[in-house]
Structure formats: structure tokens, C-alpha cells
Amino acid sequence: xxxxxxxxxxxxxxxxxxxxxxxxxxxxxxxxxxxxxxxxxxxxxxxxxxxxxxxxxxxxxxxxxxxxxxxxxxxxxxxxxxxxxxxxxxxxxxxxxxxxxxxxxxxxxxxxxxxxxxxxxxxxxxxxxxxxxxxxxxxxxxxxxxxxxxxxxxxxxxxxxxxxxxxxxxxxxxxxxxxxxxxxxxxxxxxxxxxxxxxxxxxxxxxxxxxxxxxxxxxxxxxxxxxxxxxxxxxxxxxxxxxxxxxxxxxxxxxxxxxxxxxxxxxxxxxxxxxxxxxxxxxxxxxxxxxxxxxxxxxxxxxxxxxxxxxxxxxxxxxxxxxxxxxxxxxxxxxxxxxxxxxxxxxxxxxxxxxxxxxxxxxxxxxxxxxxxxxxxxxxxxxxxxxxxxxxxxxxxxxxxxxxxxxxxxxxxxxxxxxxxxxxxxxxxxxxxxxxxxxxxxxxxxxxxxxxxxxxxxxxxxxxxxxxxxxxxxx
Numbered sequence: 001x002x003x004x005x006x007x008x009x010x011x012x013x014x015x016x017x018x019x020x021x022x023x024x025x026x027x028x029x030x031x032x033x034x035x036x037x038x039x040x041x042x043x044x045x046x047x048x049x050x051x052x053x054x055x056x057x058x059x060x061x062x063x064x065x066x067x068x069x070x071x072x073x074x075x076x077x078x079x080x081x082x083x084x085x086x087x088x089x090x091x092x093x094x095x096x097x098x099x100x101x102x103x104x105x106x107x108x109x110x111x112x113x114x115x116x117x118x119x120x121x122x123x124x125x126x127x128x129x130x131x132x133x134x135x136x137x138x139x140x141x142x143x144x145x146x147x148x149x150x151x152x153x154x155x156x157x158x159x160x161x162x163x164x165x166x167x168x169x170x171x172x173x174x175x176x177x178x179x180x181x182x183x184x185x186x187x188x189x190x191x192x193x194x195x196x197x198x199x200x201x202x203x204x205x206x207x208x209x210x211x212x213x214x215x216x217x218x219x220x221x222x223x224x225x226x227x228x229x230x231x232x233x234x235x236x237x238x239x240x241x242x243x244x245x246x247x248x249x250x251x252x253x254x255x256x257x258x259x260x261x262x263x264x265x266x267x268x269x270x271x272x273x274x275x276x277x278x279x280x281x282x283x284x285x286x287x288x289x290x291x292x293x294x295x296x297x298x299x300x301x302x303x304x305x306x307x308x309x310x311x312x313x314x315x316x317x318x319x320x321x322x323x324x325x326x327x328x329x330x331x332x333x334x335x336x337x338x339x340x341x342x343x344x345x346x347x348x349x350x351x352x353x354x355x356x357x358x359x360x361x362x363x364x365x366x367x368x369x370x371x372x373x374x375x376x377x378x379x380x381x382x383x384x385x386x387x388x389x390x391x392x393x394x395x396x397x398x399x400x401x402x403x404x405x406x407x408x409x410x411x412x413x414x415x416x417x418x419x420x421x422x423x424x425x426x427x428x429x430x431x432x433x434x435x436x437x438x439x440x441x442x443x444x445x446x447x448x449x450x451x452x453x454x455x456x457x458x459x460x461x462x463x464x465x466x467x468x469x470x471x472x473x474x475x
Contacts, residue, residue: 020131029159029387032099032121035379036045037386038285044351047377051355055371056099058359063367064092064104068129072114073107074212078364083133086145087475088114091368093152096401097159098375098382105156107319112149120195121174122146137284141194143179144213150175151218151384151471154225165388172226180234188241189234190214190259203261208264210254211245212272214238216292217283224385236282239291242280247317251298254317268322269315274331277338278373284341285376296338300346308350311335329357329366340377349375 033049065076074087089112096105098273113125117139123146126138148174157164178195182188183202192214200206216235223231244261245253253276254267273334277299283292303311313331314323336350355374360367375381 008210028100028102030100030382032097033378033380034382037379037382038382039285040076040288041281041285042342042344042347043340043379044336044347044377046348046352047336049375049378049380052374052378052380054369055367055374056095057360058284059095059367059371060101060104062360063088063364064096066107068111070110072111072129074105074129075109075368079129083126083128084111086115086125086127086142086149088145088368089123090148090152091372093149094155095368095371095375097152097155098380100159100382102156102160105152109149109153109156117141117195120178122178122195125194140196141179143191143194144215146175146212147191147213147215147218150222151215154221154384154388158384169226172222172231176228176230180230184381186259188237189230189261190237191234191239200249202459204258204262204264208258208267209241209258210272211241211253212255212275212279214241214276215279215282216289217279217286220283220287221383221385225388235289238284239295242276242295244289246298247319249317250302250315250317251295251300252302252315252317252319253295253299263297263317269317270322271313271330274313274334275369277334278369278376281338281341282376282381284379293341296341300335300339300342300350304346304349308332308335308353320444327357327361329361329373330369331353332357333370337373337376346462347377411441 017229033052035043035049063076063078065074066072067082070072073092074084075092077085077088085145089108092108093105093112096102096108112123115123115132117124117132119139122141124139125142125145126133126136132138150168152166153164153171154453157168179192180189181192181197181199181201183190183199188202190201190209191209192198193210201209216238219231219235219238223229223235236408241257241261242253245263247253252262252269253273255270255273256264256267258264276294279291281296283289284296285379306319310326310415311331312321312323313328315321315326332350332354336347336354339347339350357370359370387410407413
């Protein structure tokens, strides 16, 4: 039985109502590993479930902590101050839900809720066991972590049933009202940097919208679940802006753009933007969105001309290097994930190099992204609608084989046959720093190790950055 994409988008309200009326807890729906869930794209043979397990084990051992007591789990940001960013907490909720680690997921969600700002009902962006940090405005929200948390809840609802669906419905309404805005005059629905930015995300003078915060594949799931067309339009608007904002030669999309896709002055492809190919590719793998495939194909073709082993940690839109370090998995893995929408040969080349990079390259930030990238590239990041809609996806391909089945008119059914599926610098917000004393206006603050010196993993080995994804409020 095959369900059309229209079923999800028009019938989403009925789906949600059914889930909210009766969502009993059940045995885990998708034990890890479970692959073969994409009707589009290409999967590399080098990113196996064992690679994911290794990455997860490293991440869980080093960064998933229980030091706040009371059953709380938090993702440590490795800055040495025993604090957590909402970004990391969001990553953790997605990772543990897909890995089927219910104890860790529940502990992460409990700690996230403990650190909801009562003024707006979402996590503060920076908190400790004792509450929000104060020197950097840690009580304000950050949209990327909040959006990942929403997806984590929906994966949990699919995995285990229970009350997660009810919580997701309420949380998504809050997420929409607090962290998103509709721009004028374009009418585009776009992500803000957090509760503090509002319509500033629409304009260059207000800081623009952080392109690495856009998650169109997630937004389409949110529309299907809630029945709210806002989310589908946000997805389409993000994809349109990908292709408007992309440099015509390189396909590079810099970190912040206005509502018309015009880059904010001084913005580059940095430790935030490196996530864009991954976010866009998932929209193609899950939904077959042509615009997302176009965006990732262009930028990964450019990266292929550079050579994946020569990719450094930062570029201007025209491809001029602003970084200096090669072998940084936040960047390499981002391009590898994006290449899943390009071709078998490109994703194989990029992924073979990516998996050769050490699990802990980049500390908390690199380790978190490695686990998420490998989940997707191994075929294990299934769309929660497969379970929530009671429409399971048949295997569409194996690692190393193309899984693109063609058009995008329908969503996989449950009959076992092949089917297709379609910061501004003045008023605060997350800030990024790739080198001491030089930062962009928004996003994760990624610094060199102590004193600005790169971490070196031994004589003759590539220098590794300690990506301390520290968010700072700047006044």
C-alpha cells in the first residue's frame, strides 16, 4: 500500500490527532542498525553500522555526562567549565533516539526541560547543572538546538510511543512562535538565530538568517505531523534560498544571508556553514527535493575539484581559503554527507577519507557531527514518518549502491515493493570563532586549542583543531 506525499501534508492533522489520542508505549520500533530507508541518493560502502557504533561509543563515553544528578544527562561542550549548549543537547536527543538509547534520551530531555526559559518555553542556549550562564546571556534560545530537539522527540515517538508525540506537538508550536519569523516583503518563513532576533533575521542590518540552522527535511516532517503548512513553506523557502544564495561558481553558501539570499557582509563558509550540505542532503534523501539535490551537487562538485583531502576549515563564497587546517571532520564529513545527493563516485571518494579521520577530531563538536553524519551516510537515519504514519519503507538499496529510484511523487508504503518519496554583533547571539580574535556574527564559537595552537596528534600527523563550539552573547 502506497501513500501519496499529499497524504502526509494534507492529512497531517488527522495523523497527529490519532497519535495524540492514543500513543501507548511500545517496544522499540527501529533497533539500530536498520538501513535501506532512502528512496533517493547514494550511500557509500565505507560508512558501515560499525563505523556509526564506534563514533557513538566515543561520543557517549567522552561527552554524554550524568554529573547533574536526578537522572539528568547532558552533552558536555568540552570547554572545561562543565557547561552545555542547547546545540549539543539537540544533537544528543537526535543521536540517542536513533541509537535506541531510551535511558539517555529521557535523561537528555529531562535536562533540556529543566533548562527551559519560563519566558518562552525553550532551552536557554548555554547552561550548567545550576542553570543558565549569565555572563553571555545563556538564557536566550538558539534555533538550531531547538529544532534538533523537536526532531529528537518525533524519532522518540516513533521508537517508543508514550507521551513523546504529545510533547512534540506542544513543543513545535512553541518553536514556531519563538524561533521563526515570516519576512516582509518576501513572505518567506525563515529561522531566526533565537528568541532575541525576530525580524532581524530578514535583513542584513539585523544579522540575517543563519543558513546552517535551516533544516528543510525536518520541516517537512513537522508539517506532516502537525498539519501546519507553515513548516512546508519554511522548507520550500529554505531550499529556494539555498540556490539563490549559492555562489554561482562554487555553490558555496555563506553563514548568514538576508530574506532574499544576499550574503551579509563579511560572512564566510565556516564552522557553522560546514553543516549545510548535510542538512540539505537529508531533504533530498527523505523527500527527493530537487532544489536540495541541486544545491548539494553544486557545492560538492566544487569540493571535488579542490580534492577532499585538501579541503580546509573555511572559505569565502568564491572559494578563496580563509582557513588553513585540512582533515577537519566537521568540514570533510559535511561534504561527504552532501555528496550522497551527488553521485556514487563522489560520495565514495569523500566518505572513504572521512571515515579515516579519528573519532575525536574536533572534540565535542566534531564528535557530535561525526556521529550524525555517519548515521545518515550509513542509511540509518530513517524518517520518523515511516513509523508514525504506519507506512514502513522497504529496503531501497545497500551500502555502496545507488538508492535513487527516480521521481518523487509518492512516499514509501508498507507493501514491501519499491516506492518513492518524494547574529547580529550588537544584540547578542551565538558567535563563531575560527581563530583567536576573529569571529563571525553568529553560530558556534569554534576556537583553536589552548593559546590558539592546533592540537597535534603526533609527529607527522595532520594538525587537529579543538572545535570548542562555545556560544557567546556579544553586546
